[in-house]
Amino acid sequence: MGIIQASIPLFFLLIAAELLFTRLGRRAFYRLNDSISDLSAGTLSQIAGIFTKLLLIGVFAWIYEHARLQRWVGVPAWPDGIMLRRDSSGVTIDWAAVVGWSSAFVVVDLAYYWFHRVSHEVNLFWAGHVVHHSSEEYNLAVALRQSAVGGLIGWIFYAPLALLGMSWEQFAVCYAINLVYQFWIHTRAISRLPAWAEAVLNTPSHHRVHHGVNPEYQDRNYAGVFIVWDRWFGTFIAERDEPVYGITTPLRSWNPLWAQLHQYVAIARNVRRAASWRDRWRCVFGAPGWRSASEGGPVVGLPVTPHTVIKFDTAVPSALSRYALVHFALAIPPALWLLTAADRLPALQLGAGAFYVALALTNVGGVLEGRRWAFAAEQARLGALAAASIGWLVRNEAPLWIGGASLCCCAVSVFVLWSNRAAFTLSSDERMDVAHRELAGR
Template identity: 45%
Template sequence: MPHLPNPVDYAVPAFVLLVLAEMIVAWAKDRRRYCPRDTLTSLGLGLGSTVAGLLSGGLVFAMASWVWQYRLFDIGWGWYWFALAFVLDDLAYYVFHRASHRVRWFWASHVIHHSSQHYNLSTALRQTWTGFVSFNFLFRLPLFLIGFPPAMVFFVAGLNLIYQFWIHTEVIGRMPRWFEAVMNTPSHHRVHHATNARYLDRNYAGVFIVWDKLFGTFEPERDDDKPRYGIVKNLGSFNLLWAAFHEWIGIARDVAAAPTWRARLDYMIRPPGWSHDGSRDTSETIKARWQARQQREGAWNKPTSSSSAEDRAGAPSQAA
């Protein structure tokens, strides 16, 4: 099996330079777009994620190679196989990403990426330390079983990650219409990071926004409903350890206090915000109340220049 480099390693210097360039441009328009402590937290979480990946990467590759032994097809190394692997890996990423917002166990790792109240290129570096613990690698196993070599899959996964870096910005408005129709863009991904009721649980795509359009999870960004970022209960701290592990702590507390074994399981596998007594909000309940209010006011498609406290609360699927 050929050895392929990790393309992310070569992209890191460009990431740093682009963050600095965006910081200069953003500060010229609005200094609030970058918070130094928030940026340092994002960089620290990115560094920790890199270390965690190094520690678990060998085991993940070994598991992928073991599954590949039972492959259904022998897939070669032609460029067309790389192209197909890139597309299928992006589909696998969509499934993983959607599950990461709908299953609390997966969300406990993914919430780190949504925990900043700012949206800039440094936010893209705010990555999980616990992806291996939450079994994120499971979503790519079907690719190995089909027959795509592990080295090929991890290579295209690195390209996917590089692509997603540039869409974490407010400096870029909208791309040409043809590009917005097919590809994930800053506009589409701002929707995904937003806590506005309209935008909850939408735009899970990595590279191709067509997955969201195909599976009914697409929502366009609206100029009259500017995205607001963060999580329903913001961290209130720049502590790296709290940012990395707070949702795992929340799960442990809920499981310990749950009245039944079924409730204990549900606190791990049901959507974020679920509670056994219905005392908390999920993204569905928040969105349902917002939709009901819009219908009562006959304002479903009217400008939303002001927002209620309910809208400002954000999404439990982005909850602490």
Template identity: 40%
Template sequence: MAKGFPIFKGMNIDPIILSIPLYFTLIAIELMIQLVRKRQIYRLNDAMTNISCGITQQITGAFIKVAMVGVYQMAFEYLAVFHLPNSWWYWLLLILGVDFCYYWGHRMSHEVNLFWGGHVVHHQSEDYNFSVALRQGSFQALWTFWFYLPLAILGFNTLDFLLVSALNTVYQFWIHTETIGKLPKPIEWIFNTPSHHRVHHGKNPKYIDKNHAGSLIIWDRIFGTFQEEEERPTYGITKPINTWNPIRANLQHYLDMARQLRETPGFFNKLKVTFYKPGWRPEILGGPIQVEEPNSDTYQKFNANTWRHLQVYLFFQFIAILGITSIFLFTRDQMNIVQQLTFGGFIIWSVAQFGVLLEQSKWQALEYLRLVACGILVYAISPSPYFFIPTIVLSIGSLVAFYLISRAPAPTIKQSIPH
């Protein structure tokens, strides 16, 4: 790997990436609200897993997006039926078109079991705060991207589409919060708001598969999927994932789906398992799974009682990985494929390892190897050889800190907390 990598040359200008400082500023504000109101909004284990899933999605998306953009560009070049002028109505139609396509791609992600496997990650958190907005599935784009191709055929330029689509995604960050109540009715009637999106994340039967909007709630009102927020939702999925590992979070639905396909008799029944709604089963296996109303008085969230010293260690290691991830996302276009795979693989390994440590599993010892690899990687991307000594000091310090922590008595692993 080349020394003295130019970390600020040719930076990525994707609006989603450029908004990262804004995301973490809003998370910091929400944390301050938590301190002032003395009400738990964040849990370290859940928030770390949310952001880790987002990191994993961004790393894998760096490779998937290349293919998806290529398909859109080919459709635009060879199938476009119009050549639209760049005018105010062009941009208005594109904004509406992107949001309309998002609605249907999002809705089908809830109504088709195969697609749900890519989107379920976003709904796994049992909390509801700004970090949940960052929790995205690595496979989701494989299923939802195709819903946007009509825009290419209608003649909307690839770069324009990418810009508006990214801004649509950025808009949706602020609606992942309980700290903002209902807004004035004209806003609530037209736009997607925190109140509307809290409904979408609820696993109460009346809230499931409602409010699929991106930026405009009008699509749900038009197509019959709107639900007003009434009682406070119970967040999460009907079958809790119960893990802090982002790799397992992304794969668990497909593993369960593979098992269900093996157990389901008949070719057409297997097709229905794949393309019908999540939870569908043939009558011979008991019929579709019925969702029960969660009891807010007895419902317990999945939790892990992690020793405070380990929490502090994980917090600082996580900050370091966020820094490395930011360098990767902002400069990946300047890297060759070997560098991209090396950086991306290390980052995904790191966030998976944090899940291992939070769950106190048997693979904890791999942290020593990860720390050594981290030291080598940080030194490799340093813009100056003078970073050698600080890198060595930080690496040795982390190794010693983890050794001391790992020698301490292990805490109780699983502990539930009230909803």
């Protein structure tokens, strides 16, 4: 099991601790629909990572094996031995390995800085990263709201490390630790750390700025672990006013699949409308929000404060909110099973499992929005699950209680959907208008 997967229980434990902290302090850091969307997007990211990480590690390993610098010139190999050894004489420190691993961690973080920066400054890369910023909340659940497709091009920024002779095993460890570190900085529960930490490390304060949609905060503080990169390259700004979180053009959806894909769809539409090849190029590789002069010019963020922004919300019956929570929870065990068993599953079974998890989580998002399509799609999913459960029982492929529980769950779920079918009649825009009116009246 990889470092990130092994950290998942810790992630959920810390989310629970932050949630308890906010409840005791009467702070509104979490909303159920937003958090389900965050965790659903993160689950899709991990499922997609089964396939995309093979590309990243495969390309890295190929470059290391065939094109690393040490094959062509007489430079020392990158040290990657065991830093501490215990034998009969005691503990021995391999200082060359210590230097090698420390250097690897630093340069991986530097590569991450540039990958992250380009992911904000080039539209095609932003399309893969925008999902992480599309929540209008800021909490530890948002940390898990990650891209499912961004890894397809991220390898470009790490390939130079393979050229320098860093092994793929060393890279994979440093890369995973880098990402795990970034989890805890997605919190409003911690104000400031000691001055030395704020000067050197990426902290919750620095990263809150990065997630801010305030014009003065946009495209700042790209660091992964060490904030010194932002200080050196001129992209650092300290937190002053409370940030407003989200993106310039709000997502307005709880659908985790749409969150992953909406910017690619926007790029395709803009390319189709563009009047020249130069404009088409800039639609793809220009800055996010670029538009031609004929369409009004670039999208510019307006000044905002927490008091002037109405967050996206939807008004669905509490029974559907509970339904969404239950079926989100039921989608997690098969997702975890896929992650742990991916290396021994046939490709067809792996693909079918990934499709089922993606469908379940997408439907959950649709239910939270009261979408008409979700009412039909969820019944189709439940029907397929019921048929599979009957098949398991007939062929003795599952214990009786599992098949029976699955059938009962499907029956109760269909009953809940039909009992609340009136909630699926409003269009998305009409439902948003209702939510705005309710919030404005508070």
